Amino acid sequence: MSSVPENWIPFIPVHAxxxxxxxxxxxAAMxxxxGDDRLVRPRTSLLREGYDAGRRYFVHEEEVPQAGTKVTLAYNRTRWHDGRVALWLSARTHAGRGEASSGLSFDYLTDTRPTG
Incomplete structure (x- = not known):
């Protein structure tokens, strides 16, 4: 089995x-x-929902189009008319760029003969 980038948190289909x-x-977990027995932990607040409490997190299948969804978190800052600063965190969703590949592959052959 090949390795997968650590920012790929898998979601597996389960029956309701x-x-x-x-x-x-x-x-799911990766x-x-x-190389140790640790699991990759989600880093963003959107994917960490319920993670620390040990709760499962579900997304409805129809909410994820085949092209995928890209979620962007951004801090926003502005000043009010009296000079006070307002700061908030926003999440925006955008259509993905099509089916992406994590590079995960199984049962592949590699040449292990020494070179030279």
Whole structure:
């Protein structure tokens, strides 16, 4: 198996409770590329929802188009008319650029013969 960049947090399809056809996407875990038994932890507040409390996180399948969704977090700052500063964190969604590839591959061959 090849390695995957650590910013790829997988979402796997699971059946909704009591449903045979309704599918939700559940946040899953990735092993760390460092080689130890640790798991890659989500870094953003959007993907960490419930992570520290050990709760599962679901996204409805219909919310993720085939082209994907890109979520951008940004801090915004402005001044009010009396000079006070307002600061907030915003999240924006944009259509993805098509199906991306993490580079994950299984059962591939590599040449292990010494060179020279």
């Amino acid at each position: 409770p009591g449903q045979n056809r309704d599918i939700r996407l559940q946040r 092993p760390s590329a460092v």
